[in-house]
Amino acid sequence: MAKKSFHRTDRVASQLRRDLGLIVHAAVREHGLPSVSVSDVEITRDMAHANVYVTALLGDKGPVAVKALKELAPQLRYKLAHAVRMRHVPELHFMYDDSVDKGEKIDALLRELPESDRVAPKEADAPDIESES
Numbered sequence: 001m002a003k004k005s006f007h008r009t010d011r012v013a014s015q016l017r018r019d020l021g022l023i024v025h026a027a028v029r030e031h032g033l034p035s036v037s038v039s040d041v042e043i044t045r046d047m048a049h050a051n052v053y054v055t056a057l058l059g060d061k062g063p064v065a066v067k068a069l070k071e072l073a074p075q076l077r078y079k080l081a082h083a084v085r086m087r088h089v090p091e092l093h094f095m096y097d098d099s100v101d102k103g104e105k106i107d108a109l110l111r112e113l114p115e116s117d118r119v120a121p122k123e124a125d126a127p128d129i130e131s132e133s
Helices: 008-031 060-083 097-111
Strands: 036-043 047-056 091-096
Touching: 008 036, 008 060, 008 097, 036 060, 047 060, 047 097, 060 091, 060 097
Parallel strands: 047 091
Antiparallel strands: 036 047
16 A cells, blocks of 8 residues: 655645634634635645635625635734744635535535436445345
């Protein structure tokens, strides 16, 4: 079995996601923004930039929240600098993560299918036992 390597950027991105989650949550309350949560953080190899993906509780409010977070990015970066022990804190780039919205749309479409069109999940490939009489 191949060993999975974890790069420093992966560990830093994970820590930034946790810390930014708390910082963004506080900013949402403080500035009266639409409710968002940090879903992922991707950091460049040189750790100079971080793409921060957020999802909105109400999908239609996502662009408004991202616009506000982009304006607050320097303040949020400053707060992040006090939360993490890094020599250089990456520049934050906020983006909307629409994967949750797409998943909900797919789920809604599947629920709309008539019962006859739905495919039942296969049972655990149990062999058919035929009785010999």
